[in-house]
Amino acid sequence: MAIQSLKWLALLGGVTLGSATLAVAQDSGPLIDTLVKKGILTDQEGEDLRVELLKDFGTTSPGKIDISSRVTKLTIAGDARVRYQYDNEEANPAGAADNRDRNRYRYRVRLGFLADLGPKWSAGLRFETASGATSTNADLAAGTDNFDKAGDVAYFGQAYINYKDTGILGADTVDVRLGKLPHKFFNPGVNGFWIDSDINFEGIAEELVFNDVGVKGSTLSVRAGQFVLNNNAANSGSTSAATTTVGSFSTTTGLPTTTTSSQNTTVDPSMLLVGQVEYATKKFKVAPTIVAFAAPSEHDRSATTAALQASDTAVYNDLATILVPFEYTMKLGAKPFAIYATYGFNIEGEDRAYRLASATTPAQKAAVDDDSEIYNLGVRYGENRLPGDYQLVAEYRHVGNGSYSSLLLDSDFNGGLLNGEGVILSGSYSLTSAITFTTTYFNSFNIEQTRAAGTSRGNGFGKAQVLQIDLSARF
Amino acid sequence: MKKSLVILTALLATVATASAQKLVIKGSDTLGAKLVPMLAEEYKAANPGVSFEIAAEGSTTGIAAITDGTAEIGMSSRRARATEVSGAAAKGVTMKPIIVCYDGMAVIVNENNPITALTKRQVEQIFTGDVTDWSAVGGKPGTYSIYTRNTSSGSYSDWKDLAMKKRDYSKTSQKMAGNEQIAAEVGKNPNGIGYVGVAYIKAPGVKVIPIDGHLPTKEEVLSKKYPYARPNFYYTNGEPSGEAAKFIAFTQSDAGQKIVEKIGFIPTK
Numbered sequence: 001m002a003i004q005s006l007k008w009l010a011l012l013g014g015v016t017l018g019s020a021t022l023a024v025a026q027d028s029g030p031l032i033d034t035l036v037k038k039g040i041l042t043d044q045e046g047e048d049l050r051v052e053l054l055k056d057f058g059t060t061s062p063g064k065i066d067i068s069s070r071v072t073k074l075t076i077a078g079d080a081r082v083r084y085q086y087d088n089e090e091a092n093p094a095g096a097a098d099n100r101d102r103n104r105y106r107y108r109v110r111l112g113f114l115a116d117l118g119p120k121w122s123a124g125l126r127f128e129t130a131s132g133a134t135s136t137n138a139d140l141a142a143g144t145d146n147f148d149k150a151g152d153v154a155y156f157g158q159a160y161i162n163y164k165d166t167g168i169l170g171a172d173t174v175d176v177r178l179g180k181l182p183h184k185f186f187n188p189g190v191n192g193f194w195i196d197s198d199i200n201f202e203g204i205a206e207e208l209v210f211n212d213v214g215v216k217g218s219t220l221s222v223r224a225g226q227f228v229l230n231n232n233a234a235n236s237g238s239t240s241a242a243t244t245t246v247g248s249f250s251t252t253t254g255l256p257t258t259t260t261s262s263q264n265t266t267v268d269p270s271m272l273l274v275g276q277v278e279y280a281t282k283k284f285k286v287a288p289t290i291v292a293f294a295a296p297s298e299h300d301r302s303a304t305t306a307a308l309q310a311s312d313t314a315v316y317n318d319l320a321t322i323l324v325p326f327e328y329t330m331k332l333g334a335k336p337f338a339i340y341a342t343y344g345f346n347i348e349g350e351d352r353a354y355r356l357a358s359a360t361t362p363a364q365k366a367a368v369d370d371d372s373e374i375y376n377l378g379v380r381y382g383e384n385r386l387p388g389d390y391q392l393v394a395e396y397r398h399v400g401n402g403s404y405s406s407l408l409l410d411s412d413f414n415g416g417l418l419n420g421e422g423v424i425l426s427g428s429y430s431l432t433s434a435i436t437f438t439t440t441y442f443n444s445f446n447i448e449q450t451r452a453a454g455t456s457r458g459n460g461f462g463k464a465q466v467l468q469i470d471l472s473a474r475f
Numbered sequence: 476m477k478k479s480l481v482i483l484t485a486l487l488a489t490v491a492t493a494s495a496q497k498l499v500i501k502g503s504d505t506l507g508a509k510l511v512p513m514l515a516e517e518y519k520a521a522n523p524g525v526s527f528e529i530a531a532e533g534s535t536t537g538i539a540a541i542t543d544g545t546a547e548i549g550m551s552s553r554r555a556r557a558t559e560v561s562g563a564a565a566k567g568v569t570m571k572p573i574i575v576c577y578d579g580m581a582v583i584v585n586e587n588n589p590i591t592a593l594t595k596r597q598v599e600q601i602f603t604g605d606v607t608d609w610s611a612v613g614g615k616p617g618t619y620s621i622y623t624r625n626t627s628s629g630s631y632s633d634w635k636d637l638a639m640k641k642r643d644y645s646k647t648s649q650k651m652a653g654n655e656q657i658a659a660e661v662g663k664n665p666n667g668i669g670y671v672g673v674a675y676i677k678a679p680g681v682k683v684i685p686i687d688g689h690l691p692t693k694e695e696v697l698s699k700k701y702p703y704a705r706p707n708f709y710y711t712n713g714e715p716s717g718e719a720a721k722f723i724a725f726t727q728s729d730a731g732q733k734i735v736e737k738i739g740f741i742p743t744k
Contacts (some may be wrong), residue, residue, distance in 0.1 A: 003512055036698060043574055043706060043743075044573070044574050047554070047572040047574060047706065047708070048553065048571075048572065049556065050572075051560055051570050051571070051572055053557075054557045054560035054561060055560050055561065055564045055569065055570070057561055059564070064564075064565075066558070071557065118643060119642065124535065
């Protein structure tokens with residue numbers, strides 16, 4: 001009896017001292033099996049011990065959390081950041097009167113949950129501060145001066161279902177995402193160049209990955225996305241507009257009869273389509289890409305004439321930009337060093353430039369510089385993983401006024417607008433593996449200096465400078 | 476005199492109530508289809524005042540019945556899961572496992588199938604759907620028909636743990652209500668394959684396939700050489716008491732274990 005008690009005490013004590021977690025309770029299964037096989041415990045003693053360990057686990061903090069049995073694994077992760085930001089923006093052309101100079105104290109929080117629901121399915125959810133597509137920052141004291149919470153709101157930044165498989169169309173891995181989703185497009189640049197890193201697309205994205213294509217260790221990834229930019233539901237109702245009925249006259253006044261009819265009742269959604277083929281080895285990546293808008297020709301009910309519709313900047317068309325992002329990575333000393341670049345050209349750039357400049361007449365169009373090129377070139381040295389690590393980045397960007405869409409561009413460079421070029425310098429230092437200090441400076445200038453200012457976002461700034469000083473925590 | 480009559484009546488009523496005690500047992504079909512009803516019959520023969528209510532709807536229902544207090548004994552062909560044990564503890568219920576017999580989950584195929592042996596790896600490939608044709612494991616060409624238990628069954632989850640490295644069943648697998656149904660389907664289907672407890676391997680039209688050279692015999696199961704061996708349990712809330720304790724003691728007695736062996740399970744001693 002004494003030996004039995006000692007045996008139990010030793011086993012329970014060892015497990016309890018090690019840790020009182022579920023992992024230990026479950027991992028002790030093989031240990032118990034071995035003890036039973038060696039005859040140290042009887043089968044019944046083994047079973048009693050298993051239950052004892054599991055029962056004890058129920059009294060620990062993690063044991064009190066109940067997660068749905070449908071969830072096979074739950075990952076909780078996120079980050080928090082505090083930022084000082086200085087902005088100086090001058091209207092186009094440079095030197096115009098409305099020079100904006102401001103200091104902001106900002107924060108952001110992102111809290112994500114990823115639930116595996118068996119071997120092929122998972123679902124993701126992420127809460128984010130701020131409602132904008134290209135920003136997750138909330139400003140401190142953005143409301144009144146008494147520390148209210150009006151601006152401190154969490155939004156669903158991501159909510160999607162993910163299916164992963166193998167063997168479909170011969171691919172080694174298949175990834176399909178549906179909902180408001182994080183994308184996988186290769187997009188090198190500070191904060192993402194042609195897709196702002198804060199953007200979570202809405203729609204469906206697919207990826208097929210083929211391993212060892214040509215070179216062992218290489219991957220060929222085929223990616224596509226069909227995203228809804230605007231469901232245009234707001235335009236589903238009809239707008240009454242006065243029209244004159246030809247050949248009809250009032251019997252009382254003798255004047256032509258005026259009636260009302262509906263205008264622009266289309267409800268087709270405006271879509272963003274992205275396709276990318278990436279070939280990657282351990283050292284380089286190249287990924288020819290096309291980004292295109294597919295939109296109904298009539299969008300805005302208030303644009304009741306052909307001229308107004310032609311200059312309606314909310315119409316999502318005139319975009320078919322072909323991009324070729326590239327990155328080469330090597331070791332420089334003990335740290336990684338990368339050169340990256342992207343060259344892109346909008347084959348409908350001329351029409352896009354006209355629309356964004358509201359140029360509808362030949363004279364107006366003649367005054368527009370239809371710059372359809374978008375490109376960047378950058379170098380990156382180091383990485384932020386362990387305490388004491390640092391990273392330095394320098395990048396040049398050029399975004400022509402007909403080259404792309406301000407809906408997608410990095411919002412920190414040139415206000416996320418077209419018609420700008422300039423540099424970005426960034427340095428970051430890891431205080432711990434979770435805490436990073438980062439300083440980033442953006443300096444941009446307009447490309448088309450004589451362009452008249454208008455209401456369109458496509459005009460860009462005359463000059464824009466942004467300084468960001470961040471302290472970030474990942475958890 | 477009047478007072479004495481009242482006391483006598485009350486005493487008789489108490490004795491009558493006690494002698495008509497009902498034992499509620501719920502859970503595993505593996506145990507509840509044949510073994511426990513036969514044990515109950517024998518027990519009733521020796522204890523005429525006891526009646527039984529036996530519901531064999533899967534191990535999950537047996538463990539849940541102990542947590543909910545709707546049964547005195549829960550039958551289970553699998554171990555209680557961590558969430559079940561901690562969930563019961565949160566309600567003040569202490570899960571007490573009692574091994575009542577052993578089982579070897581036998582792989583059965585149609586008796587006309589030329590296959591004579593399989594490896595653990597091949598079994599995993601078949602039940603997960605990695606391979607779909609008998610020719611992939613040395614058999615006659617033909618697509619497998621896989622028969623499994625339903626999801627509330629302890630055998631369903633035990634098979635995933637023991638034979639499939641916790642992977643999912645093949646999409647084409649067909650879920651059956653009990654061991655007998657699996658054996659019946661495999662007996663009719665030349666391309667059928669399934670798993671049943673050792674008590675069901677004598678069904679007509681089926682044969683048992685050795686796994687890595689081991690068959691689910693008493694010796695192989697008790698020595699733990701057979702890869703798909705497992706204990707079968709009664710679960711109670713803490714140490715059993717009253718009629719439940721007596722029935723469990725009967726199950727574990729020589730007489731009870733003889734019935735275990737007669738039904739086809741492997742006794743604990």
